[in-house]
Amino acid sequence: MYASRAALVVLTLPALSLADEGMWTLDNFPSQAVAERYGVQIDDAWLRDARLATARLENGCTGSFASGDGLVLTNNHCVWGCVRNLSSAERNLSDEGFLAASREEELRCPGQQVSVLVNYENVTEQIRAAAADLPDAQANDARKAKLTALESACSDDASNLRCEAVTLYNGGQYFIYSYQRYDDVRLAFAPELDIGAFGGDPDNFNFPRWCLDMSFLRVYDADGNPAKTPNYLAWRATGPEGGDPVIITGHPGSTSRSLTVAELAMLREVEYPAFIERYSELRGRMLEWALTSDEAARTVQQRILGIENGLKVRRNALRALLDSENMARKVDAENALRKAVDDDPKLREAYGEAWTLIEEAITAYRNIHDEHLYIEYAAGLQGDLYGYARTLVRASIEREKPNTERYREFTEAALPQREQRLLAARPINTDYEKLRLRFSLAKLRESLGPDSEYVKLILGSASPESLAQSLVDGSKLGDPEVRKALWVDGREAIDASDDPMIALARRIEPKARALRERYETDVEAPQVRGTEMLADARFAAYGTDTYPDATFTLRATYGAVQSWEERGETIGPFTRTARLFERATGERPFLLPASWEGARERLADDTRFNFVATTDITGGNSGSPIIAADGRLVGLAFDGNIHSIAGDFWFDETTNRTVGVDTAIMLEALEKVYGAEHLLKELTVVP
Numbered sequence: 001m002y003a004s005r006a007a008l009v010v011l012t013l014p015a016l017s018l019a020d021e022g023m024w025t026l027d028n029f030p031s032q033a034v035a036e037r038y039g040v041q042i043d044d045a046w047l048r049d050a051r052l053a054t055a056r057l058e059n060g061c062t063g064s065f066a067s068g069d070g071l072v073l074t075n076n077h078c079v080w081g082c083v084r085n086l087s088s089a090e091r092n093l094s095d096e097g098f099l100a101a102s103r104e105e106e107l108r109c110p111g112q113q114v115s116v117l118v119n120y121e122n123v124t125e126q127i128r129a130a131a132a133d134l135p136d137a138q139a140n141d142a143r144k145a146k147l148t149a150l151e152s153a154c155s156d157d158a159s160n161l162r163c164e165a166v167t168l169y170n171g172g173q174y175f176i177y178s179y180q181r182y183d184d185v186r187l188a189f190a191p192e193l194d195i196g197a198f199g200g201d202p203d204n205f206n207f208p209r210w211c212l213d214m215s216f217l218r219v220y221d222a223d224g225n226p227a228k229t230p231n232y233l234a235w236r237a238t239g240p241e242g243g244d245p246v247i248i249t250g251h252p253g254s255t256s257r258s259l260t261v262a263e264l265a266m267l268r269e270v271e272y273p274a275f276i277e278r279y280s281e282l283r284g285r286m287l288e289w290a291l292t293s294d295e296a297a298r299t300v301q302q303r304i305l306g307i308e309n310g311l312k313v314r315r316n317a318l319r320a321l322l323d324s325e326n327m328a329r330k331v332d333a334e335n336a337l338r339k340a341v342d343d344d345p346k347l348r349e350a351y352g353e354a355w356t357l358i359e360e361a362i363t364a365y366r367n368i369h370d371e372h373l374y375i376e377y378a379a380g381l382q383g384d385l386y387g388y389a390r391t392l393v394r395a396s397i398e399r400e401k402p403n404t405e406r407y408r409e410f411t412e413a414a415l416p417q418r419e420q421r422l423l424a425a426r427p428i429n430t431d432y433e434k435l436r437l438r439f440s441l442a443k444l445r446e447s448l449g450p451d452s453e454y455v456k457l458i459l460g461s462a463s464p465e466s467l468a469q470s471l472v473d474g475s476k477l478g479d480p481e482v483r484k485a486l487w488v489d490g491r492e493a494i495d496a497s498d499d500p501m502i503a504l505a506r507r508i509e510p511k512a513r514a515l516r517e518r519y520e521t522d523v524e525a526p527q528v529r530g531t532e533m534l535a536d537a538r539f540a541a542y543g544t545d546t547y548p549d550a551t552f553t554l555r556a557t558y559g560a561v562q563s564w565e566e567r568g569e570t571i572g573p574f575t576r577t578a579r580l581f582e583r584a585t586g587e588r589p590f591l592l593p594a595s596w597e598g599a600r601e602r603l604a605d606d607t608r609f610n611f612v613a614t615t616d617i618t619g620g621n622s623g624s625p626i627i628a629a630d631g632r633l634v635g636l637a638f639d640g641n642i643h644s645i646a647g648d649f650w651f652d653e654t655t656n657r658t659v660g661v662d663t664a665i666m667l668e669a670l671e672k673v674y675g676a677e678h679l680l681k682e683l684t685v686v687p
Helices: 031-038 044-053 080-086 124-131 136-154 261-290 294-321 324-342 345-351 354-376 384-398 415-423 430-448 453-459 464-474 480-489 491-496 500-542 577-583 594-598 642-648 663-673 677-682
Strands: 054-057 061-065 071-074 114-122 161-168 173-182 184-190 215-220 245-250 555-560 564-566 569-571 574-576 608-613 625-628 633-640 658-662
Touching: 031 245, 031 555, 044 054, 044 114, 044 245, 054 071, 061 245, 071 633, 080 184, 080 294, 114 161, 124 136, 124 173, 136 161, 136 173, 136 500, 245 633, 261 294, 261 324, 261 354, 261 430, 294 430, 294 642, 324 345, 324 354, 324 500, 345 500, 354 430, 354 453, 354 500, 384 415, 384 430, 384 464, 384 480, 384 491, 384 500, 415 480, 430 453, 430 464, 453 464, 453 500, 464 500, 480 491, 491 500, 574 577, 608 663, 633 642, 633 663, 658 663, 663 677
Parallel strands: none
Antiparallel strands: 054 061, 054 114, 061 071, 071 215, 114 173, 161 173, 184 215, 245 555, 245 625, 564 569, 574 608, 608 658, 625 633, 633 658
């Protein structure tokens, strides 16, 4: 770690057999457990430097600063949207890759934002006081209003300081997190997709791997200059050694480890099967459409990989929830907590109804799940154009309300990010828009039935095909200037608009809001109250020395570079360059770019390429720095093995592994494949 790097304290304590489990908040990191197991101490100064060197990509990934001039290292798959938006029929940056020869040639990523956590404050008592002694629905509204007020009081437009309310331990704690946000984010380097995602879906969530899943962005300040980022990571040239302890800092998206058995059953029986059915069919339609033209293939090239990733996650998560042995452990753990509550009269009085509240909420959700999914969640109206229309219509209503009474995604603290995404100049492929919309409209009719009031409201006498075509062909919302005018002029302009997408969104909005209100009253309010009670019950029964489920907030996880046993064989922790060329077939997904074929003789066969560690991560950690105990970057997290998918519900140190890109191959590729000498000079590389 560069700049104000904290000194490493090496201990001589014997390693203990403790699981490398947990996505820990930095205010509650288990430094003693790390010291006992690995003989190193990660102190508050180390964690502070790591926090300021770690960035959150607001599209759902993590990055780390690689220089004092705003250079951000992240995964290649985290910049796919940027690469796609900057590509054209004449220049496919996914196939070609991209390297800016100078900072003047770096390309701005439409809508991309990067944030750094600069401060956090525990506001649990204030939130509890605001909701005290109120019925569940009113308490839910009061809680949201107070969080909105705290966010607004903290945020500062002049310095681009953005504050967000954070819920931890499913309501056990509330924080206000303060972020320095960068709105000008530019692409500096991205390798070709064929090496960034070498192996494609067959290799995804597997190991051994050979992926150069890396890219560089750069953040710029309000004056258009590279931002000054004095806290950044120095790179270790040789990467990690086997057995080395490592820390990963990043923003894991979500986990479900503290869910009740009833909540897990909802995932297993309803939500995962519905997702798998929808996206399996959509993937098939996209693959078929991709064969129609080069432009169609380019449009869905990365998107198909993203859908395949999502499907593999849900299928294996569903398989985990169907595992009777592991589910039995969940039942036993829940029964143990119930017994601890029942055996203590005070705990029983305070928390005894928690499970009933959650079970009743889940029952209510089952009753409205499909309508909520297809209408309020808009799964029946897919596409960027409808998404723009929905945002514009809903924002025109919400922005007229007092700030504390708005939907949380339209508060004053949330509006700048929403506005930037709405107005970003992203290209729209109208044929792809029609494909998504007609598919989702067909699924809407199939799932809700042709006699559904929602289907009649949306389709009338039209077919999904004819309605999708007329909506897309008639809409002007692909033009960011049209969207800007509607956003600025507000409710009057929205009500007067004859854009067919706006008209559809206006027509749906009352029904969607009614579904949302029903969900918030019958599902969210009692479920939040129940999970809050369970969090308090766990604290009372077991103490506070534990970690919360992931919430796309900054976490640190620890572990070591280590092999594992699979079907009687040892899977070693490293792969090396030579095997990459042996696996290449000349056809996707095992096609090597010409740049790599041309550099074959310059690359060392034994350079470490990818590696695994016992660290506990999940989606959102993509792009996270893998940091050695001395604060130096040794790798870049980009995936997990197949066993890590069950980590959404439980952690098994014997098989769960993070997969990372070694700094050794990143540096060698920059030098010998891409000739990126200016980027290498900008990095701080140490032995």
